[in-house]
Amino acid sequence: MLGPGRYLLGAVEVLLWAGLAGAAGWRLRTWLVPRLRGTAAALATTLIAVAILIWCAELLGSFGVWEPVPYLVLVGMVAAGAWLWAPLPDRPARVGPSYSRLVVALALLVALVATIHFGGGVKDKLGTGMTGFDSTWYHGPFAAGFFQSGDTWNLHFIAPQFLAWFYPANSEVLHAAGMLAFGRDLLSPLLNLGWFVGCLVACWAIGRPYRVAPWSLALGAVALSVPALSDQAGEARNDLVGIFFLLAAVAVALNAWGDERPRLDLGALAVVGLGAGLAAGTKLNFILPAAVLVIGLVVLAPRGRRWRALAAAGLAALAGCGYWYLRNVVHSGNPLPWIHHLGPISLPAPAQALGGREAHSVLGYLTDGSVWSDWFLPGLHHGLWIVWPLLALGAVAGLLLALVPLARRVWLSFVNQGMTKDNHTAAGLTKDNHAGAAGVLAVAGLVGLASALAWLVAPTSASGPDGMPRGFESGLRYLAPALVLGLALLPAAPPFRKRLASLATAPWLSFVNQGMTKDNHTAAGLTKDNHAGRRLGVAALALGLVAVVAAGYAVQRHYLASRYKNPSFTTPGLNAAFAWARGVSGARIATTSTRQYPLFGTDLSNRVQYLGERTAHGGFEAPPSCRAFVRLLNAGDYDYLVASRDRIEPGKPPFPPQARWAERGGAEVVLRKPPTVVFRLHGPLGPAACS
Secondary structure: OOOHHHHHHHHHHHHHHHHHHHHHHHHHHHHHOOOOOHHHHHHHHHHHHHHHHHHHHHHHHOOOOOOHHHHHHHHHHHHHHHHHHOOOOOOOOOOOOEEEHHHHHHHHHHHHHHHHHHHHHHHHHHOOOOOOHHHHHHHHHHHHHHHHHOOOOOOOOOOOOOOHHHOOOHHHHHHHHHHHHHOOOOOHHHHHHHHHHHHHHHHHHHHHHHOOHHHHHHHHHHHHOOHHHHHHOOOOOOHHHHHHHHHHHHHHHHHHOOOOOOOOOHHHHHHHHHHHHHHHOOOHHHHHHHHHHHHHHHHHOOHHHHHHHHHHHHHHHHHHHHHHHHHHHHHHOOOOOOOOEEOOEEOOOOOOOOOOOOOOOOHHHOOOHHHHHHHHHHHHHHHOOOOHHHHHHHHHHHHHHOOHHHHHHHHHHHHHHOOOOOOOOOOOOOOOHHHHHHHHHHHHHHHHHHHHHHHHHOOOOOOOOOOOOOOHHHHHHHOHHHHHHHHHHHHHOHHHHHHHHHHHOOOOOEEEOOOOOOOOOOOOOOOOOHHHHHHHHHHHHHHHHHHHHHHHHHHHHHHHHHOOOOOOOOOHHHHHHHHHHOOOOOOEEEEOOOOOHHHHOOOOOOEEEEOOEEEHHHEEEOOOOHHHHHHHHHHOOOOEEEEEOOOOOOOOOOOOHHHHHHHHOOOEEEEEEOOEEEEEOOOOOOHHHHO
16 A cells, blocks of 8 residues: 555646646637537536547657656646647626526436445445456556556557457556556546546536436436446446547537537537547447547538538547557558458458457347347346336437437428528538537437447447357447437437426526526525635635545555455456465566456556467467467566466366466466466476476
């Protein structure tokens, strides 16, 4: 555990780079989208600030020098440049909707219950460490690899499954930033709680332009609480991170369509594109909805402005995700190495099986009645609660009804006016501001439908043996973005919007959104003076930060004392190896286990490497023979070998063949428990290893 001085140093570092990035984000947001207020403005600021943190890490990491001092200096230089270069425009006051206290209280209660429920999962992980399969397989090792090496450009090879080393890694960069500050993974179990709250804020902002924000918040909170997303709590999984980026981008688009202008400004398009790109740079299944969002907004632009709109939104999207796909091109010749063919064109890609579970999509089983009865219906029941038909129906209704206003206007345009040279096309692109707003709402609906389609066709959405999609329930997290967005949009649908808005904005005991105008009361009703309110806000924020930092010291002591102390989340042998690794520091460890993150040790100083050999186009495979295994092990100058199977399977030997080879070669056994053997290596294995 960290002493008071080292902990305080890490906390100050986090506050500094987060504060500097936030200041830069605020200044750039006020320049790019000055008309945004309230939650939408906060979301836009957050998107820019997070992008700055990721960009600075990528820039330094491309040269292998991502270290605390250069990182802090670079983030500070960006912040100074933003304040010196970006002008601060006059910001016109815009009055926010006034909501009923009762409705807001109920919505906040639902959101609070959802947050407490999610926080319970975080609390559990603070007592055990991150135990999820994906966290220990690739999220954690990627983040620890970035932290140890300072290198984000070269591929970090892990167990040869699904070509995972080519995955985009925006989320892992943020975990590595926390490791950079503390030298430990103190922030990693907490980060998804922040993204969860950010998703709730985005749901509120999605409903705000239609005066239904409380309803959108409540329904979004319900969708975010489904069991399929429960494995995000306290883990390094990145589904919730991508959902936040996508929801925030949609919310900014809906709120930036101002009353004064019939189109999105280039600055708003850039911020929305950035959010879409950050989502695509977090997880592969967000590529399609991100592309739909960017292309949809470009199509909505007036004909003479579409190229500029494409440049603003498209380049910003590339800035949010392009680093990872460019890295893939350099290392494999293909931005998406999972795709071997584009029609008749063959693409460069590693010539190896994906490994892991057998790939199948939900689409491939849609007409299979036995799969539905044995797997899909029970999976939906467990993954989306017993009320899953209502949730699915509500989400689909929200997404489809979002298309109705635009479709109606397009139809009326055909019927009443016909298509003329001066009209916009059938996409509903008219010069009428209301038609444009309908277009943005329709694009939001299409984004949700694209998310559902990405889940439907994903090769891992129903993974498992043929006819036995064991991965279906876990794969429902790929459907979650469509579910959350659809339910957040449902109150804004034309059949419900007016009635729900009238209920939410009833004149009795109105609740005015905080910070919407200079003359508004604050949410707490503290003062009519805006400057005094700001001073009180700053003071409250400072006191809150001091309290969080003080409480965090006790939390980190408990976490580091309990982290992987008595693991029970995998096989007995791996559990014992993970507990053993707590006391190992600064060692080079070779492993044959897919799960490997706990082997990095409490202080993350162990260099852990899955034992494999590189192949063409960025491939990485397990050694095919004893001699290849021994050659790789001897060449790596390792201190320890953790030889293990991933699971105990009836009818198979209790230990992997690598354990037998290492023991014959003279390695010293440190721990032996099926299916794992830990060896201490005193030098190269002898020739008897492969006899």
